[in-house]
Amino acid sequence: MSSVLLERDYDGIVWFTINRPEKRNAINDEVMDALQDTIRLVEENDKVKVLVITGAGDQAFCSGGDLSEFHHLHTKEEAYRMLSKMGTILYSLLTLSKPTVALLNGMAVGGGCELATACDFRYAKQGIKAGFIQGTLGITTGWGGASMLFEKLPYAYALDLLLRAERVPIEKMVEYGWVHALLTEENRKEQCRKLLSPYLAQSVPVLRSYKQYAVKKWKTDEFRTKFFAEIEQCAVLWESEEHEEAVRTFLNRK
């Protein structure tokens, strides 16, 4: 079974689905590589208008990094190689010159919330939870999620979500302004398409121009330095016994 499903619609939407429901759509190297290729396709193709990222199944959007694959990374240097690979991909998603949407079909935790935060809009199924739970693993966000969150949410809301490291009801994430629409219809994909229809009515040059203007403030050395310093800090904490123990506990819990 392919770890990623990719569909391109007649109306200009590219749908990227993480297809690892058996692992709550955890992200491994294969998913990272597919996401990088898709971002490049969306950026370069003048017929593509919007990128929607979602997860397979109805339990999880994404559970972050694949702990069963990444637990063998022990040193700061080993961790930084993986973290900066995905960080670079999320930076390219953040600064993509087409509108992007995270369609939260289920819970989003850890790096799953960082992936969603890199998108312009977040549309979520009712009744789910989302949380920057990295703190419970003795680390901080390792894919640039905090840098992006502080750019997109009011300071106190962003800091609250990071410090509490809890799964938060999606209604609270709407109140915090992290979620822009709750999907109440059974066919979430069609409801998402309806929400996007005003954007799809615009030409690619119009969409591209507004996005290039919007992300200009993140295409600076200052922001990139901050973004990758965050990733380095996660790599430092990755070596801690607290993190090693938390991952062992998760992997041995059953």
Ligand SMILES: CC[C@H](C(=O)O)C(=O)SCCNC(=O)CCNC(=O)[C@H](O)C(C)(C)COP(=O)(O)OP(=O)(O)OC[C@H]1O[C@@H](n2cnc3c(N)ncnc32)[C@H](O)[C@@H]1OP(=O)(O)O
């Ligand atoms: C890499 C760094 C990155 C960053 O921040 O930069 C991060 O994302 S760090 C955070 C990494 N993610 C986690 O710690 C989440 C771990 N998963 C969970 O807490 C739960 O699985 C949850 C809440 C997502 C879902 O709970 P639920 O009870 O619905 O399901 P199970 O726990 O029974 O899991 C089902 C099945 O999926 C496997 N699974 C889930 N998440 C991951 C994951 N992140 N990596 C690898 N595998 C994962 C889990 O092991 C179960 O598989 P099974 O074979 O049945 O044991």
